[in-house]
Amino acid sequence: MGSTYAVAAAAVAFVGSHFLLSHPLRGRLVRALGEAGFLGAYSLVAVLTLGWMVMAYGKAPLSAPLWPVGNGLWAVVTAFMLIASILLMGSLIRNPAFPTGGRPGSLPEAARGVYAVTRHPMMWSFALWGLCHVAVFPVAKNIIVAAAIVVLALVGAALQDRKKERLQPDLWPAWESKTSYLPFAAIVAGRARLGGFGLHALLGGLVVWLVATWAHTPVTGRAAGIWHWL
Numbered sequence: 001m002g003s004t005y006a007v008a009a010a011a012v013a014f015v016g017s018h019f020l021l022s023h024p025l026r027g028r029l030v031r032a033l034g035e036a037g038f039l040g041a042y043s044l045v046a047v048l049t050l051g052w053m054v055m056a057y058g059k060a061p062l063s064a065p066l067w068p069v070g071n072g073l074w075a076v077v078t079a080f081m082l083i084a085s086i087l088l089m090g091s092l093i094r095n096p097a098f099p100t101g102g103r104p105g106s107l108p109e110a111a112r113g114v115y116a117v118t119r120h121p122m123m124w125s126f127a128l129w130g131l132c133h134v135a136v137f138p139v140a141k142n143i144i145v146a147a148a149i150v151v152l153a154l155v156g157a158a159l160q161d162r163k164k165e166r167l168q169p170d171l172w173p174a175w176e177s178k179t180s181y182l183p184f185a186a187i188v189a190g191r192a193r194l195g196g197f198g199l200h201a202l203l204g205g206l207v208v209w210l211v212a213t214w215a216h217t218p219v220t221g222r223a224a225g226i227w228h229w230l
Helices: 004-022 026-059 070-089 121-137 140-167 170-179 199-220
Strands: none
Touching: 004 140, 026 140, 070 121, 070 199, 121 140, 140 170, 140 199
16 A cells, blocks of 8 residues: 555655756756657656656545535535636637747737636646645645645746746737736736637536536546536
8 A cells, every 4th residue: 555655755756857857957958858859758757757646646545534525615616617627728729828839929919818817827727626626625645636736837837937038038028917827817907808718718618627527426436516416
């Protein structure tokens, strides 16, 4: 049987290797291995550390929940997971944060849809996923894995801003001035307006939310989302 310490070690390796390879070590490794070689090494490390974390999670004992989880909390989490799904699907189209392959990027004139909510909708969707899973399954091994995802997403988003500022000094600061790192901050400040969500975000998010929460039962043995009450 595994232990919670193994889950923690694997989570640190997964998150730490991502940050090291994405930022301080990237330049030297690209020069040594070439772009393709670096991407191969990066992918291999990511797969190995993720696999280690998944296996450690599966072997770790199930501890007692840290707090009770009632229907009220389930309802809140279910709603937030729908928001996370919309952010995720909306982020797949015309995302200025995606790599440009070394080419100068082009940025929208105004932030609309999920980008009005936050300039890092994909990262915040992952963070919401992690926070929601902590809320409704507050056992030690799950808190560790979910917290790792939250840290990876939110710290990664902040580091991505710094990287984009360096690579696109004429573009990214202007995009930052129209958007916000924190969800809804730009809307509250009057720099962006809520609206303009495409069908890929709203309908796609709804479909992903329904399918992912339905799949919870056959995959984990625990019902999630609206299926918790059905």
